[in-house]
Amino acid sequence: MAPFGVILSAVLLASSKTAPQQQLLEVCLSPGCIADGAKETLSRLCAFAPPGVQVLPGKCASACGAGPVVMDIMTDDKKIVHKRVSGDVLLNLLLEGINNKDEKEGEEKNSSCAVPNEIIEGYEIIIQADDAMSKKDYEEAAALYRQGIDAALQIALDLHVGSTHSTSTAPPPGLEWLIRAHRLEAEARIKTHDAQTALEIATKAWELSNQTNRLCLEVMAQACQELKDAKGELNALRTLLVEMDPEENAPRDVLNRMRTLGFRLAKLEREAK
Template sequence: MFLMKGISSVLLFVLGGRQHQDARYWGRLARQPSSTSTSTSTSTATKTMLYNSAGTTAVEEEASRTTIEICLSPGCVADGANEALLKLQALSATSVSTSTSISTAPPMQVVPGVCCSLCGNGPVAKETTTSNSGSGSNSGKSKSHRKLNTNQKLLDLLLLGEEANLDPNQRAILEGIDLCLEGDKALSKKNYPQALEKYAGGIERGMDAAIELLVGDDDDDNNNNNNNASLQWLLQALCNEASTKLQTKDVDGAIGSAEKALELSQSSYAAALEVLQIAHQTRGNNDHKELEVLEALFVLYEAEAEQQATATTTGSRAKRKKISPMEANRRRTLGFRLSRLQAAAPKD
């Protein structure tokens, strides 16, 4: 019942009324293909077919793909697994397209993973390389990496070389992430001025570089589904910045940060819609805008539920996401809010 005007409202929300849009970033992102949530398959094989002049298959080339799964068990999270995941996802998008020293390395995909039974050694990553032998059969090998608790260890995992020799864009992204993580620490201590300073600095340092690397890698079909994952650190920082601004009564600033996250995600990031809904409800003078946000949000919730059902059917462990009772109650409350706003909305 939450989707009575879902499709039309989503289109209105995406196309209209963004007071804080930055045309420079929108122009860049307009060239990107539509992105979806992070793919979480544990391994994939890519087959390259070469054709002769007669149009028949001449050669079948062996290809491989490497998937890195980051353990997100409570112990590894306490050891910094979430931070490692953000950095690896952001830098993995650059590992093939920007580093000439590793141009022959197989493409890498970084995804949330499950427990590797290496408690106390976090952050832990499981690296799986799957190749196609050319005869239709797949072969693969796996290995685990422990204590990925420094930037250099993460760079080594992605074959990016020494931190001192990083590409300028890669360096900007890494430094931007580190600043935003400092903002997270300040926010957890309710030091809102310091948190805002760190978020602003980190976003300014890394946003241009992150977007340029994604736009430069648009032609690689293997990366089309990973744009949100590569920008996860930036989307998260913008949403946390928006939440911090709400704490300091800067509602307009919060809306600006949340809308920027929504723009960068091509309207596919639920957290941006969630904080945007809070901001509009706090402002209290635009029920129509809040209604559009809520309808767009529940479209994403429905898509997430379908993905979870597919993951359960296919047995993909890493793709499953259990909704906590607190989260379920929060969504139920938002559903009641949506129903009330829909009932009060002028009828066409």
């Protein structure tokens, strides 16, 4: 079996062609599959999927005990159920779908592995950063997030920005994990009292998200508050609470947080008069 990174390289290179139709993969998130690691499979598929491959959370695939389960949704509404999708199986699934498209279009099957494996390296480093963050080792977390971002960001931008499946209103799905990593690095740097760097990183995350990620604005406002930059905090909160549409079906904790931020915004507006 080919090494994990080599398979990913083949996935990325094979996906560089423009495909007329997207491959749709749904990851079963039933309790049994979650216990088998489905959330990690979903996260990895979202991070590794090249342009032309859409990954979504799905419902029960009736393959309990064989998770993580991924359904390959065909254009004729047929479904292929893939069982125990993790590791090399996960990447082979992506590569198989891309090469099948090439064969249907009469193109030569692509098995080259010329593309470096920065994305997988960056992803694994960010997993380590998440672990450090959960242990409240904020200095280590910040350093690891930066290392992972630096490893993966440029190749991810080259792959996804300007692809035929990206839009001007939302970032390409393949960048979501890196936007999250930027935001969490900013949060870690606030904890280490480096609010200026945190603000710069959170602003970068906001830009990468095509100015759609609400959590980035929250971190920007928090960094500005630490810096005693009332104007910057006011602008961030106004964008979040006034200019952006309310989040649909937001959970109670998010609604409570927005309510608290609303009080903060009102206070800043009174002080600005």
